[in-house]
Amino acid sequence: MTTVFKHMTLENAQRLSRGEIRIGSFSYYRDAEHHASIRDEHEGITTGLTHDAVITSATYQETIVAGLKFVTDTGGTIDVSNSSFIRALPPVYIYSTTLINAPGRFPQYDTIIRIEDIELFGRIIVDCRRDLFNGYHSGLVNYKEQVYAAMNHPGIEPDPFFKSSNFQGDQEFRLAFIPAGEVESHVTFSLNEIRNAFRTGLCSIVT
Incomplete structure (x- = not known):
């Protein structure tokens, strides 16, 4: 009570x-x-913010962003800048x-x-x-x-x-x-x- x-x-x-x-x-x-x-x-x-982040790699790489796995290979680039990762x-x-x-x-x-x-x-x-x-x-x-x-x-x-x-x-x-x-x-x-x-x-x- x-x-x-x-x-x-x-x-x-x-x-x-x-x-x-x-x-x-x-x-x-x-x-x-x-x-x-x-x-x-x-x-x-909840909201995850990336601001100006860009994922780049010289070799195979795994990067975690707000619990999600982003994979880049040799010379790869993933632009996740100014993104919001929302879980509701x-x-x-x-x-x-x-x-x-x-x-x-x-x-x-x-x-x-x-x-x-x-x-x-x-x-x-x-x-x-x-x-x-x-x-x-x-x-x-x-x-x-x-x-x-x-x-x-x-x-x-x-x-x-x-x-x-x-x-x-x-x-x-x-x-x-x-x-x-x-x-x-x-x-x-x-x-x-x-x-x-x-x-x-x-x-x-x-x-």
Whole structure:
């Protein structure tokens, strides 16, 4: 059982208390329209950059670029300059919370929801919306660079629980929902079970 906090505007917190929830996909959180503190253009992907690299060899040579093998023979040249090697996760939905219970920590939000058991909260959502979700995973987010120099690098596999180190102060704990069908940018729906969670104490508005 993990207790977490959801920082929101008062309007959205009131909607959640009435049972209405929004869950976004990776593409939703990469959207340029989001506040800078939320938007992560590398959410769900890793990118290897080559800059001005050109592979040349006097003899047979194997060069690894972002985990891919490039082979050149005697006098061979491969121009991989200014290339991006992108690895992307299959689409999933994520619901972000934090371990931080500090008013004002996220200035764009004025209200905090306390969720006593985020794993139970996730199970409620999955059980009620099997048409949308086949299941979920939960865990703390690890922060590491998602963009790297690709030359002679084995590549970085994307992970739904990895984010850029730019966000490491967020102490994010997230739910990653496995979609049951085609993934939209985000889904919004209402559940009586979420409204009841505020009556039973599983969820509460703390500030």
